[in-house]
Amino acid sequence: MSWTDERVETLKKMWAEGQSASQIAKELGGVTRNAVIGKVHRLGLSNRVGGNGDKPEEEAVAEAPAARVEPVRAAAPEAPAAPAAPVQPVRAPAEPRAAERPQPAAPVSNGGNNVTPLPLRKAIVPAGQPLPPQPSINEISPETLASAREVEKRARKLTLMELTERTCKWPVGDPATEDFWFCGLPSQPGKPYCDAHVGVAFQPMSARRDRRR
DNA sequence: CCCTGATTCGC
DNA sequence: GCGAATCAGG
Numbered sequence: 001m002s003w004t005d006e007r008v009e010t011l012k013k014m015w016a017e018g019q020s021a022s023q024i025a026k027e028l029g030g031v032t033r034n035a036v037i038g039k040v041h042r043l044g045l046s047n048r049v050g051g052n053g054d055k056p057e058e059e060a061v062a063e064a065p066a067a068r069v070e071p072v073r074a075a076a077p078e079a080p081a082a083p084a085a086p087v088q089p090v091r092a093p094a095e096p097r098a099a100e101r102p103q104p105a106a107p108v109s110n111g112g113n114n115v116t117p118l119p120l121r122k123a124i125v126p127a128g129q130p131l132p133p134q135p136s137i138n139e140i141s142p143e144t145l146a147s148a149r150e151v152e153k154r155a156r157k158l159t160l161m162e163l164t165e166r167t168c169k170w171p172v173g174d175p176a177t178e179d180f181w182f183c184g185l186p187s188q189p190g191k192p193y194c195d196a197h198v199g200v201a202f203q204p205m206s207a208r209r210d211r212r213r
Numbered sequence: 214c215c216c217t218g219a220t221t222c223g224c
Numbered sequence: 225g226c227g228a229a230t231c232a233g234g
Contacts, residue, residue, distance in 0.1 A: 003226085020217065035227050037218060042225070046219080164215080 001030035003039060015040055144199045151196040156184030168194035170201070 001007075007028055014024045021040070022033040040046055152172050158181060163169055168187045173180035185194040193201055 022216080032227070033218090034229080038220095038225090038227050041219075166215085 001028075008039070008043070011036060011039060012043070012045065015045060140200060144196075147196045148200045151185065151194065152183065154185070155181065157181035158184035168192070168197055170194065170197035 003011075010028060011024055014027065019027075020033075021036040025031050025033040025036045028036070148170075155172065156167070157172075158167060160182065162184065163182055166187050166189075168183035168185045169192045170183040171180070172183060183194055183197055185196075187194050188198050191198050
């Protein structure tokens with residue numbers, strides 16, 4: 001795959017936005033991050049900030065305040081076979097199988113009690129639309145809950161932008177407050193969550209039925 | 214180990 | 225010009 005004007009343009013744009021070389025490579029497809037970095041240098045845009053020849057210190061980008069949601073920029077008309085991978089940080093668990101159909105349980109709000117005082121805030125509910133059946137706290141075994149909460153104490157407390165393929169994407173806390181983060185511990189291979197949170201998220205129908213009040 | 218960018222050098 | 229291999233670092 002060659003550096004067409006179009007691809008170079010995407011490269012420049014993303015690099016200017018502070019995206020990492022690997023992210024750019026992923027988006028472009030057909031190139032490695034090395035290729036991207038090499039190109040960046042050849043284009044002479046390695047050190048963005050002119051004059052300063054020292055540490056770039058791009059740490060600030062990731063630490064940005066309220067994690068900005070990646071702008072859904074319309075993929076430029078990419079002629080080459082571009083996978084056009086949608087950037088969807090948090091994926092819902094894969095469609096459950098028939099019999100054992102597990103259902104994602106409601107993420108447990110932080111704290112140690114099952115009564116979590118949430119900040120006053122109007123619920124965001126589509127007018128007239130009934131909510132899908134929400135698993136209640138008592139549908140999850142106490143042991144499972146306990147381990148989840150135990151793990152949450154040791155969580156890496158990552159921000160949305162810090163999540164990767166292999167970090168647990170279990171949310172903890174209220175997104176509307178500062179006290180919100182993602183577990184971030186190593187996720188089960190192929191799963192979106194860590195061991196403990198997989199246990200909370202995937203509940204066999206039968207078990208849920210039995211525990212339901 | 215995960216990740217980052219920087220540099221080198223054969224192609 | 226290109227980018228894999230390697231280096232240096234968080």
